[in-house]
Amino acid sequence: MEKDSVFTERFWKILANIWTFLSMAFFTVDFLTYGKYDSLAGAIGASYIVILGLYVGTKEFDRWKGNHFSRYMGEYFVIFWTVLLIGFIAAIILSANSYRLPSEIITIYISVLGIFAITQKSKSWHKKERQR
Numbered sequence: 001m002e003k004d005s006v007f008t009e010r011f012w013k014i015l016a017n018i019w020t021f022l023s024m025a026f027f028t029v030d031f032l033t034y035g036k037y038d039s040l041a042g043a044i045g046a047s048y049i050v051i052l053g054l055y056v057g058t059k060e061f062d063r064w065k066g067n068h069f070s071r072y073m074g075e076y077f078v079i080f081w082t083v084l085l086i087g088f089i090a091a092i093i094l095s096a097n098s099y100r101l102p103s104e105i106i107t108i109y110i111s112v113l114g115i116f117a118i119t120q121k122s123k124s125w126h127k128k129e130r131q132r
Helices: 009-032 038-065 075-094 103-131
Strands: none
Touching: 009 038, 009 075, 009 103, 038 103, 075 103
């Protein structure tokens, strides 16, 4: 993949960031409206995970090819989703179960954690390879 291609790491990074915040906003609205938009949750969640996966895949490919220099950390994705999930759980507890947790958010959270774990392992392997 050429660096002047439209599908560079930077493109996927921007798209992943946009989708992160749009997905979080959607799930917040869906949560606060008691699941009014549940019919869209699966499609939005799947789209988000695919875009995040494409970004991470591009980033890791570039890392191994020696073209990745970003200091952007995936910890932020984990932190954002963790805070949102904890907020939802707190709201459920404080409202005496009048809200319900969208099942798709658990799938997204587990996927984000998995993607993060894979990138951390790849980063560690790459660092060991460079030290040889």
